[in-house]
Amino acid sequence: MEGSKWGHGDLRLLFVDRALSCELHCELSAIYCATYNVVIISLYRSPSGDFDIFSDTLTSMLQSLNHTTGIIIAGDFNVNFNTQDPTALFITNLLATYGFVQTVKEPTRLLNCLDNIFINFSTNDFYTTIMNTRLSDHQGQMLTVSRDSKVRDTQLESKCYRPITKRGNNSLFNMLSNFSWHYLADINLDVKAKFNIFHGNFLDAFSIAFPKRKLSTRKRDSGIKWFTKEIKLLRDRFHFFTDFYNQYKTESLKRIRNTCRAQYRNAIKNAKINACDKVIRNSANPCKMMWTMINNQRNNVKTTNSLNMRADQINKHFISVVEDKVKQPLASAVDSLAIASVKFSDVHFQIKEVTPCKVRDVIKSLKRSNTKDIYGISSCIIKYSIDQLVLPLTKLVNLTLLSGYFPDELKVAQVIPLFKSGDSKDIKNYRPISILPTFSKIYEKIIYNQIADYFESNNLLHQNQYGFRSQRNTISALSKFVNSTLTCFEHGQYSLALFLDLSKAFDSVSHKILLSKLEIMYKFDTNSLKLIHSYLSGRFQHVVYDGVVSDKLPIKRGVPQGSILGPLLFLIYFNDFVQYMQPHADCILYADDSTLTVQRGTLEETLVLKDKLISIASEWCTTNELILNTNKTEKLLQTLKTHSFENPQSVKFLGVYVDGTLNFSMHARYICKKISSNIYVLRRLSNSLSK
Numbered sequence: 001m002e003g004s005k006w007g008h009g010d011l012r013l014l015f016v017d018r019a020l021s022c023e024l025h026c027e028l029s030a031i032y033c034a035t036y037n038v039v040i041i042s043l044y045r046s047p048s049g050d051f052d053i054f055s056d057t058l059t060s061m062l063q064s065l066n067h068t069t070g071i072i073i074a075g076d077f078n079v080n081f082n083t084q085d086p087t088a089l090f091i092t093n094l095l096a097t098y099g100f101v102q103t104v105k106e107p108t109r110l111l112n113c114l115d116n117i118f119i120n121f122s123t124n125d126f127y128t129t130i131m132n133t134r135l136s137d138h139q140g141q142m143l144t145v146s147r148d149s150k151v152r153d154t155q156l157e158s159k160c161y162r163p164i165t166k167r168g169n170n171s172l173f174n175m176l177s178n179f180s181w182h183y184l185a186d187i188n189l190d191v192k193a194k195f196n197i198f199h200g201n202f203l204d205a206f207s208i209a210f211p212k213r214k215l216s217t218r219k220r221d222s223g224i225k226w227f228t229k230e231i232k233l234l235r236d237r238f239h240f241f242t243d244f245y246n247q248y249k250t251e252s253l254k255r256i257r258n259t260c261r262a263q264y265r266n267a268i269k270n271a272k273i274n275a276c277d278k279v280i281r282n283s284a285n286p287c288k289m290m291w292t293m294i295n296n297q298r299n300n301v302k303t304t305n306s307l308n309m310r311a312d313q314i315n316k317h318f319i320s321v322v323e324d325k326v327k328q329p330l331a332s333a334v335d336s337l338a339i340a341s342v343k344f345s346d347v348h349f350q351i352k353e354v355t356p357c358k359v360r361d362v363i364k365s366l367k368r369s370n371t372k373d374i375y376g377i378s379s380c381i382i383k384y385s386i387d388q389l390v391l392p393l394t395k396l397v398n399l400t401l402l403s404g405y406f407p408d409e410l411k412v413a414q415v416i417p418l419f420k421s422g423d424s425k426d427i428k429n430y431r432p433i434s435i436l437p438t439f440s441k442i443y444e445k446i447i448y449n450q451i452a453d454y455f456e457s458n459n460l461l462h463q464n465q466y467g468f469r470s471q472r473n474t475i476s477a478l479s480k481f482v483n484s485t486l487t488c489f490e491h492g493q494y495s496l497a498l499f500l501d502l503s504k505a506f507d508s509v510s511h512k513i514l515l516s517k518l519e520i521m522y523k524f525d526t527n528s529l530k531l532i533h534s535y536l537s538g539r540f541q542h543v544v545y546d547g548v549v550s551d552k553l554p555i556k557r558g559v560p561q562g563s564i565l566g567p568l569l570f571l572i573y574f575n576d577f578v579q580y581m582q583p584h585a586d587c588i589l590y591a592d593d594s595t596l597t598v599q600r601g602t603l604e605e606t607l608v609l610k611d612k613l614i615s616i617a618s619e620w621c622t623t624n625e626l627i628l629n630t631n632k633t634e635k636l637l638q639t640l641k642t643h644s645f646e647n648p649q650s651v652k653f654l655g656v657y658v659d660g661t662l663n664f665s666m667h668a669r670y671i672c673k674k675i676s677s678n679i680y681v682l683r684r685l686s687n688s689l690s691k
Helices: 051-064 086-096 166-177 191-209 229-248 251-282 286-297 311-325 356-365 379-384 386-403 438-457 474-490 511-521 526-536 566-581 603-607 609-623 665-684
Strands: 003-006 011-015 026-033 038-045 071-081 113-119 126-131 140-145 156-161 213-218 412-419 430-435 494-500 539-545 553-555 586-590 593-600 634-638 651-653 656-658
Touching: 026 051, 038 051, 051 086, 071 086, 071 140, 086 665, 113 140, 166 191, 166 379, 166 386, 191 386, 229 251, 251 286, 286 665, 311 412, 311 539, 311 553, 356 379, 356 386, 356 438, 379 386, 379 438, 386 438, 386 526, 438 526, 438 566, 474 494, 474 586, 474 593, 474 634, 494 603, 494 609, 494 651, 511 526, 511 566, 566 586, 566 609, 593 603, 593 609, 603 609, 603 634, 656 665
Parallel strands: 038 071, 412 539
Antiparallel strands: 003 011, 011 026, 026 038, 071 113, 126 140, 156 213, 412 430, 494 593, 494 634, 539 553, 586 593, 651 656
């Protein structure tokens, strides 16, 4: 853009470079709204014009505005959006690489969406309206964006927190070194009393080592600390010589002032880059952290308090949604063990004591994370004091394994509602994220290692279960599915795939049925069963929402979310499903993601099995108190022959879009879209990170 002049009010008319408007191909114009710091670009692409010229023009415009935030691009693109039109996909992917999102999804002319509005800000807080303006054969589009989305909130807010510092870690280490652990050998104290003393003493030391601090921050503070004492000195020096120059106006002072300003600006730039590099390197999820940084830069922080509900109400919803789905009348009168066709184990399982070396290995294997549990403790804190904790923890863990008592303090979950998509005011669009006590992970990992080794070494888990198992993953499951389908194609057969949808499978597990399977099918001894029962029962959760902590509510069924042991217990619970279905169909399982496949020579033979397989699967689920959602179960017929079966365009299977002929075109478009987003991340952070 090479020139500008003021229009009415705060609108500035921008004269776009003549090279960007190509007669007969495309036209561009723009205005700048100073009040909201927004550039609005109007665009028209001629349907008879050269699309390559248009794409080059659009690319040049985007490059010229690469580091501009607050842009609206609106106009008639004359491509059919929301379809597989290659030109439409090219435009949306190109704009996505610059951080723009499409806002119009409805038809704007007859049944086609030819017009659209793209924005690169407030991508979470907008809505569009289609209206008949009676001015054209195209419908009008109105974009409404929250007024606050372009205005940074400068209001200070105060909060209390415990900063985790190296000094605090050293202080905790020293206090633990002076602790006396003699009570662990006291025969007059049971395991519950001993753990209570240990846990209470640890929390007291933790509170002293990491005292609470009051912090005042901007509401949209990125949390990245880059300002240093050295930068402060450079700033003070720059201000000093600026004042000096303003007073005497000499050339030598001007040169010194300019040099100080350059040093100050360069130091700020390098400090921000180093700080951002450090934050990303230390993050457990670097990609997510980069998106957080970008969203903060463009004031696109997701709303965290959109729900018009209190924390207690949210907690009751998360508890009741499972209880409402799994009601007693749904349970079958048939015993879950009676219908199990699995071969009962000839070996027996007995939980065993562990050595300090194994406890140390488990603590070291914990994922390094700063996520704090209900007590404010993270894995990093425990790993720092591992030398002082390994011996008392070994004694406590062994007391738990021998007594069959799992500490009550480790059975309280902190739940955070995480918004998925859709209407942010609807509680159904939130997923509960459970954070369990950090010490619980040590106990669970030790129990997990013994149970997993028992099942794997004795081949008790079915080979078609690929979830949460060593040397098995989604690629293994996908390879089996694809190879099976290709073999079917080679033999000129039809393949029917049923992608079963289980509602709240992990949360619906019956403790009674699980313990029965462990005892009868897999020969767990009495003490091991007592330990698993103690681990599952007496659990509570509370919700933290908008700074408020709800009351605790009991969890009566399911395996614990966010746990280490929970997924393995679910695999055991679900294990006999494969054997039950095996005479009728081949199964591919990834935890609760269940796929049934059958191959037959004729279309009629294949389709007749559709309802039968769903009925058989539903019978097993009902008997085991799980809910099979038949309405969401997807059916995909795969063949290279022509047929009249109404197939879905594609089905997402373990992250990959598969279709009836395995051409993966839908998945290729999905990958292109993801690549566009990643290109935008690199482009947006190019000036914020080291090369």
